[in-house]
Amino acid sequence: MDRELFAVKVKKNEQPTPEAWLLDFERTFPFEAGQVIGITIDPELQPRLYSIASGNLDKMVSILYTIKPDGLLTPPLSDCKAGDTIYVTHPFGNFVCPDQRAVFIATGTGIAPFASMIFSGQHKGKTLIQGNRNLEGIYFHQQFKDILGNNYHPCTSRQHAKDCFNGRVTDFIASLPQIETDIPYYLCGVAEMVVDVRDLLIERGVPFKRIMAEIFF
DSSP states (O other), rough: OOOOOEEEEEEEEEEEEETTEEEEOOOOOOOOOTOOOEEETTTTTTOOOOOOOOTTTTTTEEEEEEOOTTTTSSHHHHHHOTEEEEOOOBBOOOOOSSSOOOEEEEEGGGGHHHHHHHHTTTTTTEEEEESSSSSSTTHHHHHHHHHHGGEEEESSEEEEEOOOOOOHHHHHHHSSSOSSSSEEEEEEEEEEHHHHHHHHHHTOOGGGGEEEEEEEO
């Protein structure tokens, strides 16, 4: 990725759950909800891409991430404290949603671009299906519940949690008597989930052209 890096100061780097971190730095640039930025702790190292998880008018840019034990970025990134310097690119990418009815489907930290969209006020007419193994991994759960109400469907596959569907997001979709086939579906998560959900949607009659996906590695 050949994009210019610039230095920013970490404002906060907290662990909201045992498996996830949320890093904030001051927003000095505009962006569209759903876009990504490159991040590195060393300008000599290749930056990794992360979707912004905050609203496009928020004072801080928030990045949601989990540690990859063998990764070059996330282990040292999790050690960053307020005042430390990291290096980022300006936002880019086309995984954005216009002002229209749509369904968002995410697992794990793949929720980040949809969090940005919802926190940017792009929640009218949107349905969110969010999955993880347990309730701790349903990031931003209460905020989504407050904003989306009955259009929010959290799914936990390894825990029976209050107000959550017990099973994977694919199980939830398969359980629906019918689904809308004339609106766009946005998917974000690991490759296996994206492929499984896309295949299921196509099987249920959603045209391929109405399915947009972003894969997290």
